[in-house]
Structure formats: structure tokens, C-alpha cells
Amino acid sequence: MLALVDAKSTILIDCGGDAMHRCLSCGIDPMSIQSVLLSHKDPDHVSGFPLFMVKLWLHGRKEPLPVYGIPSALDLVKKVYGAFDPGHWKGIHDVRWIETSLKPEAVVLENDQWLIQSSPGKHGVPVVGYRFSNKATGIRVCYSCDTEPCDSIVSLAQGCDILIHEANGNIPGHSSTVQAADVASRAGVNSLYLIHLSKDLTKDQVAAAKDIFPDTTVAKDGFILEL
Ligand SMILES: [Zn+2]
CATH class of the missing domain: 3.60.15.10 (Ribonuclease Z/Hydroxyacylglutathione hydrolase-like)
Incomplete structure (x- = not known):
């Protein structure tokens, strides 16, 4: 996972493991995350995505999260995230999938x-x-x-x-x-x-x-x- 932090926002790149834990341990405000970019579909880069979404929701995120990635990466992440049936987490933010x-x-x-x-x-x-x-x-x-x-x-x-x-x-x-x-x-x-x-x-x-x-x-x- 890589995070680019500037005065206004944070961009997160890849989401292997517990990305929220890593953000917090590096002093990154999870509410500052503007978008997520994925490099490819391998598990060490995307397997933490569902957990990250749930933790963002628990932190109070409301606005949709843009997620950028090439088709093969987005296809896999959509399937994995969808398997958790995120709609049953009341009020969870939407994910805006953007194919690159x-x-x-x-x-x-x-x-x-x-x-x-x-x-x-x-x-x-x-x-x-x-x-x-x-x-x-x-x-x-x-x-x-x-x-x-x-x-x-x-x-x-x-x-x-x-x-x-x-x-x-x-x-x-x-x-x-x-x-x-x-x-x-x-x-x-x-x-x-x-x-x-x-x-x-x-x-x-x-x-x-x-x-x-x-x-x-x-x-x-x-x-x-x-x-
Ligand atoms: Zn890798």
C-alpha cells in the first residue's frame, strides 16, 4: 500500500492487508481519502479492499469513494467485495468504479x-x-x-x-x-x-x-x- 498525502486529501494506491491499520499507524486521517487506485489484481494488492470499505464506513464515511483500476483488477475486486453483500451494512458509502x-x-x-x-x-x-x-x-x-x-x-x-x-x-x-x-x-x-x-x-x-x-x-x- 502507498498513500500520497497532501494538504487537501489522500490518495491510496493498492489495498493489500489491513490498509486502515496502516493508514492509522502512519498518522493518515481515513476521512481524508479522496480515491483509491489499484495497480493489478494480485491478492497482496487488493485482498484488503472489503475490510477497508467496512472500516471506512465505521469511521463515518458517507460520500461515494472513487476506485480506479484496469478492467482485470476492478472485475476481481467487484466480485470479492460483492461476495460480502455490502448492501446489508446500513448506509455504507457507494463505490464509484472507474475503469482505466x-x-x-x-x-x-x-x-x-x-x-x-x-x-x-x-x-x-x-x-x-x-x-x-x-x-x-x-x-x-x-x-x-x-x-x-x-x-x-x-x-x-x-x-x-x-x-x-x-x-x-x-x-x-x-x-x-x-x-x-x-x-x-x-x-x-x-x-x-x-x-x-x-x-x-x-x-x-x-x-x-x-x-x-x-x-x-x-x-x-x-x-x-x-x-
Ligand atoms: Zn505484489
């Missing part, structure tokens, strides 16, 4: 604060990475989870200040620390944050990434970056 494109640099949403675009990654199931451009600060952040190194993510990250990239290992559908560093270097970003880490991550693997891209940081669960 798998095309490169597709516009996902644009408002006064953000321009958000997506491009496909390379994984066992369809997946997108996101680029967030904050209109007030000019800061641009690219987030790519669950992908092999690929040109479409390099292009998406070009011009960004920060790349948040997975480092689950050099296995099909994923990237090693070194591969993530190579993507950061090719994209020309200022800083790289490694997420979705391999359970076998070693100091040597991090050092090897820093040899390629010195401004590399390992961002474990609960990591907070203030911009």
Missing part, C-alpha cells in the same frame, strides 16, 4: 491537485505503474509495483523526481534491486525507493543497486517520506 486504460501514459484522473497517469508494467497478470504530478508543488512521483524492468515504466518515470520501484528479486514478473536501480538510472530520476522487497534481501544487493544508482533507499513497511 492499459495504454501508455493514459490519464487516470486530473483535478486541481493532481494529474495521474498510468503505463503498463510486465507481470504475470496485467499491471500498471502510476505517475503522480502534483500541480501545487510540481513534484512528480512514479510508482511501479510488480513488474520486470520494462521500457514503458522507464518512460513513465522520465521527468519524475522520485521513482518507487519494486525489488522482489530477479524472477519472472519482478525486478531485482540492481534492475530497479538501472530503471532509475535510465529514467533520470533524482531518487529511488525500493519497495515490495524480497524476503531474502541482502546488504550486498542493496550495495549493488547503489553502485548503479547512489540515491537508493530501502523503504520498508511504514516508511514515510516528507516532500
